[in-house]
Amino acid sequence: xxxxxxxxxxxxxxxxxxxxxxxxxxxxxxxxxxxxxxxxxxxxxxxxxxxxxxxxxxxxxxxxxxxxxxxxxxxxxxxxxxxxxxxxxxxxxxxxxxxxxxxxxxx
Numbered sequence: 822x823x824x825x826x827x828x829x830x831x832x833x834x835x836x837x838x839x840x841x842x843x844x845x846x847x848x849x850x851x852x853x854x855x856x857x858x859x860x861x862x863x864x865x866x867x868x869x870x871x872x873x874x875x876x877x878x879x880x881x882x883x884x885x886x887x888x889x890x891x892x893x894x895x896x897x898x899x900x901x902x903x904x905x906x907x908x909x910x911x912x913x914x915x916x917x918x919x920x921x922x923x924x925x926x927x928x
Contacts, residue, residue, distance in 0.1 A: 823899035824892075830855045830879070831886040831895050844887055852879035878902055 830851055839847030856876040882895035889895075 848883035
């Protein structure tokens with residue numbers, strides 16, 4: 822999913838916005854669209870925190886794309902982020918540790 826999202830959000834949307842509005846606004850607006858695109862798959866009490874996390878991730882992905890000029894860089898970072906998310910979900914589901922404890926371990 823990550824590579825396809827990077828192709829769309831960095832390779833198409835961000836590039837169009839960058840050409841029309843500049844690099845900074847291109848990254849910010851593409852990042853807002855990216856975060857809001859994930860809204861439909863989110864539920865529960867952590868919704869706002871998750872959206873903020875996705876927004877921050879997207880800014881990093883957008884900046885890494887602008888800095889490197891290569892979609893492989895943000896696609897790889899995106900893939901690593903997803904892998905870490907799945908690992909946390911698995912760990913919480915298979916242990917007695919609460920999700921909050923897991924998040925604190927990452928900080």
